Amino acid sequence: MSKSPHLKVIFKKGFTLLEVLTAAAIAFVLLTALYTTFVAGTRSYRSTVNQAELAQNGRIALERISRDIRQTDEIVTTIPPTKDDLLNPPPNKILFQDGHSTTSIRYIEYRQDGNLLKRRTLHYSFSSSPSTWVLWNAQDQFNNPPTEHQDSEEIKADKISSLKFYGSNIVTIDLVINGSNQTIYLKTEALARNI
Amino acid sequence: MKKQAFTLIEVIVAIGIFVMTILGIISFFGYSAQVNRFSKNITVASNLAQATIDENISKSYDQITVGNGTRTRFSADQADPYYGYEKKVDVTYVDQNLNAAGTNTGLIKIVCTIYWFEGASEKNVQVATLKSDF
Amino acid sequence: MKNENGYALVSVVVIMTVLMAILFYLADALFSEMAISRNQKSATVSFHLAEGGVQEAIWRIQNDATTRNTFLNTTNGLTNFSHNPGPIANSSYTVAIQNTAKAAATISVTGFYQIGGKQAQRRITLNVIQATATGTYDYDAGLFVGGPNPGDVYIHNMTVSFGSGYDRAGIMSGGDIDIGNATVSVRKDILANGDIDVHNATVNLPPPVPPVPPGFPGGVQQENYPTDFLLPGIDVNGSGPNSYKSLAQAQGHYYTSAQFKTLLKSQSTFNGIYYVSGSGGVTIKNKNVTFNGALVSEGSISFTNANVDVNHTSGPSGLITLANLNITNVNINVEGLIYVGVQSAASTNANITVTGAILTHDFYGNNANLTINFNKEWVNEALQGGATQTPVIQMQHWEEEY
Numbered sequence: 001m002s003k004s005p006h007l008k009v010i011f012k013k014g015f016t017l018l019e020v021l022t023a024a025a026i027a028f029v030l031l032t033a034l035y036t037t038f039v040a041g042t043r044s045y046r047s048t049v050n051q052a053e054l055a056q057n058g059r060i061a062l063e064r065i066s067r068d069i070r071q072t073d074e075i076v077t078t079i080p081p082t083k084d085d086l087l088n089p090p091p092n093k094i095l096f097q098d099g100h101s102t103t104s105i106r107y108i109e110y111r112q113d114g115n116l117l118k119r120r121t122l123h124y125s126f127s128s129s130p131s132t133w134v135l136w137n138a139q140d141q142f143n144n145p146p147t148e149h150q151d152s153e154e155i156k157a158d159k160i161s162s163l164k165f166y167g168s169n170i171v172t173i174d175l176v177i178n179g180s181n182q183t184i185y186l187k188t189e190a191l192a193r194n195i
Numbered sequence: 196m197k198k199q200a201f202t203l204i205e206v207i208v209a210i211g212i213f214v215m216t217i218l219g220i221i222s223f224f225g226y227s228a229q230v231n232r233f234s235k236n237i238t239v240a241s242n243l244a245q246a247t248i249d250e251n252i253s254k255s256y257d258q259i260t261v262g263n264g265t266r267t268r269f270s271a272d273q274a275d276p277y278y279g280y281e282k283k284v285d286v287t288y289v290d291q292n293l294n295a296a297g298t299n300t301g302l303i304k305i306v307c308t309i310y311w312f313e314g315a316s317e318k319n320v321q322v323a324t325l326k327s328d329f
Numbered sequence: 330m331k332n333e334n335g336y337a338l339v340s341v342v343v344i345m346t347v348l349m350a351i352l353f354y355l356a357d358a359l360f361s362e363m364a365i366s367r368n369q370k371s372a373t374v375s376f377h378l379a380e381g382g383v384q385e386a387i388w389r390i391q392n393d394a395t396t397r398n399t400f401l402n403t404t405n406g407l408t409n410f411s412h413n414p415g416p417i418a419n420s421s422y423t424v425a426i427q428n429t430a431k432a433a434a435t436i437s438v439t440g441f442y443q444i445g446g447k448q449a450q451r452r453i454t455l456n457v458i459q460a461t462a463t464g465t466y467d468y469d470a471g472l473f474v475g476g477p478n479p480g481d482v483y484i485h486n487m488t489v490s491f492g493s494g495y496d497r498a499g500i501m502s503g504g505d506i507d508i509g510n511a512t513v514s515v516r517k518d519i520l521a522n523g524d525i526d527v528h529n530a531t532v533n534l535p536p537p538v539p540p541v542p543p544g545f546p547g548g549v550q551q552e553n554y555p556t557d558f559l560l561p562g563i564d565v566n567g568s569g570p571n572s573y574k575s576l577a578q579a580q581g582h583y584y585t586s587a588q589f590k591t592l593l594k595s596q597s598t599f600n601g602i603y604y605v606s607g608s609g610g611v612t613i614k615n616k617n618v619t620f621n622g623a624l625v626s627e628g629s630i631s632f633t634n635a636n637v638d639v640n641h642t643s644g645p646s647g648l649i650t651l652a653n654l655n656i657t658n659v660n661i662n663v664e665g666l667i668y669v670g671v672q673s674a675a676s677t678n679a680n681i682t683v684t685g686a687i688l689t690h691d692f693y694g695n696n697a698n699l700t701i702n703f704n705k706e707w708v709n710e711a712l713q714g715g716a717t718q719t720p721v722i723q724m725q726h727w728e729e730e731y
Contacts, residue, residue: 026206030213034344037217041351044224048231048355052362055235059369062242071729074655102726137657139678139696141486141510169586169609170253172246185276186239189246191253191608193727195629195652220348223355230359234366241370248377255606255627258585291385291393293416302388304381304416322374323416325381327388329722 050180054159058177058186061117061157065110066190068119069171071099073194076107076136081168090166090174095122095136099194105133106151112163115178120153233313240280240309240320243269247282247307248322256328261286261303266310281310289325301328371442371449376729378415378440379453382422386436387457387722390426401432401461419443433458433477452730458690459722460560460670465709466688468558469517470501471701473688475560478725479503480672480691481523484511484530489699491516497535498686498703499548503558508532516703518549525552560688562720563668563712565625565651566606571713573625573649577604586610586628599624602645610652613637622646623665623711629653632661639663645711647685651723654689656681656697664704666711670723685711690723 069075076095080088093111098121107122123133124146134146161178165171170191177184251259264284269277285306290296293304306323389396389410399406406428413421422440429435439452458477471491474482481504491498491514499515500506505523514533519525537547566574577583580601584592586609593613601622605611610628617636623645624630629652637659639646647665648654654673662682667673669689679697685707 026210030210031344033214033217034348037221038344038348038351040221040224041348041355044227045351045355045358048227048362049358051231051235052358055238055362056365059238059365063369066245067729071727100728134695141696143678143696168590169607170249184235184239186242187246187277188242189249191249193608195608195610216345220352223352227355227359230363234359234363237366237370241373245373245377252380253608254585255608258606289416291389293412301392302385306417320370321417322377323381323420324377325384325388325416327384327391329387329391 046180047182051182051184054177054179054182054184057117057157057159058175058184061160061163061175061177062173062186062188064119064156065094065173066188068098068108068110069094069096069173069190070193072096072108072192073099075171075192075195077165079165079167079171081166083164083166083172083174090164092163092165094165094171096192097136099192105135107136110156110163112160115158115160116155117157117160117163118153119156121151123149123151125149229314233318236311236313236318237320239277240311240318241322243277243280243282244307244309244320244322247284247309248305248324251284251305251307252324252326256301256303256326259286259303259305259326261288261299279311283308283310299328302326367444368447368449371444371447372451374417374420375440375442375449376451376453378420378422378442379438379451380440381416382412382424382438382440383436383453383455386424386426386438390434390457390459390722396426400426400428400434401459403428404431405429415440429456430477432461454728454730456725457722458725459720460562461720462559462561466561466686466705466712468501469496469498469703469705470520471498471683471686471703472500472692472699473558473560473686474502474504474690474692475558475688476503476522477559478690479522479558479560480689481505481507482521483507483693483695484513485509485694486696487511487513487694487699489513489515489694489701492684492700492702495684495702496705497545498701498705501554501558502692503560504691506552515548518551520549520554520558521552522554522557523552525550560690561712563649565649565721566604566627567720573602573623574604574606577602577625586626593618600642608652610650620646620648623649625649627651629655631655631657632659633657635659635661637661637663639665641665641684641707645713646707647711649711651721664707666708668711670721671725690725 074097080090083090095107095109098106098108109120111118124136125133126140126146138146159177159179162176164174170189172189175186266281266283269280287304288296288300289302289304290300303326308319308321310317310319390400396408399408408426411423415421420442422438425437427435435454435456437454439450441448441450474480482500482502497517499517500519502521506521506525508527508530511530516535534548534550538545564572566572582601582603584605586605586607589605589611598619603624605626608628610630611626612631613635614633619638621640621642630648630650639648641664647667648663649668651670653671654669656679658678660680664684666685667683667687672691673689681697682700684702685704
């Protein structure tokens with residue numbers, strides 16, 4: 001009638017219902033907690049990465065545009081002095097002369113195409129002399145304007161939902177970047193120093 | 196028996212450590228949103244600082260008011276995305292060692308500071324340049 | 330019980346590992362983003378520091394005797410200076426003023442901003458010249474491009490003529506002269522320190538008027554002219570009472586670019602000397618304006634689709650700018666001096682009549698009619714003896730190198 005051997009056998013071979021339930025409950029609670037954290041973690045990660053990508057697009061867009069505008073010799077596009085004039089709304093593109101090019105007359109245009117920021121380079125010439133690059137407002141002897149030729153086009157940033165240029169003395173660049181339900185507003189001003 | 200099974204205390208302690216780790220991780224995720232917003236705000240502020248400085252240097256030398264400026268909000272409209280940012284422009288006459296000079300030396304130092312609040316603490320971005328009377 | 334803990338432990342360990350992985354990637358993304366954001370801020374700060382250095386260099390050229398002497402009198406002198414710390418904490422910059430000719434130099438500045446262990450830097454260069462020739466304008470040139478660092482005379486698709494009934498004059502260039510598809514009739518010489526290139530064009534030099542001497546020996550065309558043509562100095566914004574700025578202020582005609590723009594909305598006739606300060610300059614579009622006196626602008630002057638008259642009434646008259654003069658689709662009649670610090674451009678359907686002279690750093694003309702009635706007296710009246718005060722520094726080609 002020794003109880004020990006029976007008990008030992010019970011412990012080795014099986015579990016009581018209570019133990020199973022307790023263990024299962026604990027496991028359930030733990031796994032739920034972990035799963036919730038996991039979901040929160042991935043959401044947070046995605047949101048951070050998305051926000052960072054939006055911010056990075058904005059930074060690049062503003063930096064490239066302001067650098068080029070600072071260097072320009074002439075801004076071709078007429079921009080309104082403020083952004084609020086409904087009769088004269090600010091354009092989402094801007095054409096200006098490439099200030100880095102001292103040997104030939106080149107032009108740069110930044111524009112918003114859908115939600116992409118595109119930068120293209122252009123030159124103007126007359127068909128009678130296609131290798132001579134002239135000013136955008138030059139005229140030949142018949143008072144005809146020159147033809148525009150595109151030299152390159154690149155996408156500089158995406159997720160741009162709004163791009164505006166305005167200002168009287170100095171160009172204000174107003175940018176809204178949007179993606180996955182997050183929005184970033186960025187704005188800066190660039191003074192053309194070669195004009 | 197002690198070698199083969201865990202006591203209840205050990206289980207509770209283990210669960211406790213586990214819960215604290217989880218809480219720590221969760222709070223980090225929450226903190227990450229803040230850090231992200233802060234780095235974005237630095238970008239917004241440095242672009243606003245650049246705008247303010249460029250605005251000031253486009254003026255001619257004698258049109259720039261010398262002295263400490265006042266803090267001005269970018270917009271009075273709470274819905275404006277730049278409502279939370281304030282600017283302050285301080286202009287001082289300086290000499291060839293960039294030390295403050297009392298009189299018009301023909302060289303001014305322009306410092307633009309953009310302020311904003313990150314939660315309860317105030318942050319700022321400062322950009323400085325010089326302008327000469329020529 | 331051991332088996333239970335085994336299951337729980339294993340799944341906990343597995344999921345914790347996954348979580349830690351997410352955490353590390355998240356932390357990595359966060360810290361990168363923070364670093365990028367800070368770097369961009371530092372880059373902006375160092376850029377503006379570099380610009381400050383350029384301004385200090387200009388200030389030293391004007392106010393520090395040693396720097397000024399090197400700038401004005403040497404052909405390849407070098408002045409270096411730096412500030413560490415700079416105007417704000419963690420900032421510094423180094424400056425080099427390298428002469429390229431007498432009274433012409435390239436200023437190079439690198440600005441530095443320290444954040445944590447990293448340093449951001451930006452570099453800017455700017456070419457500066459100072460027109461210092463004093464005394465009267467003695468050249469018999471109605472179109473004059475002068476140094477230091479002169480540009481060229483570029484005349485294409487144009488008709489250039491010099492009015493008879495006025496003093497004899499021609500075209501002089503400190504650089505080259507490029508005439509294409511044009512008819513150019515002068516009443517004296519065409520001289521260039523550089524080359525003269527005439528293609529598909531007619532150049533009419535005046536014939537001698539006997540008896541010679543003492544009559545007129547005839548006009549000559551000569552390139553590689555030995556004496557350098559130098560642009561005379563002009564006192565635009567000096568502090569003395571005879572600078573254009575002071576004269577305009579005395580008349581109550583001193584405006585910022587924005588103020589003048591507002592004034593243009595209500596006024597088209599301007600009597601006296603008008604001075605517009607700031608880099609914004611003057612832009613006149615789709616409007617007819619009359620200046621009975623002078624328009625002096627620190628920034629560029631642009632006329633588009635306009636009729637512009639500048640009349641000599643009493644005292645100096647003309648158009649004076651330290652930057653560029655752009656004329657597009659314009660009928661313009663100027664009595665007096667057209668003085669352009671950096672460049673002048675006439676293009677697109679412009680009819681230009683100048684009674685006086687055009688003195689500029691560079692001339693680009695395309696598709697225009699230019700009539701010059703040379704009047705040396707009015708030129709000298711507008712130059713007012715030239716650089717009697719500290720003459721203004723003129724800036725060409727600002728470049729953000731990196």
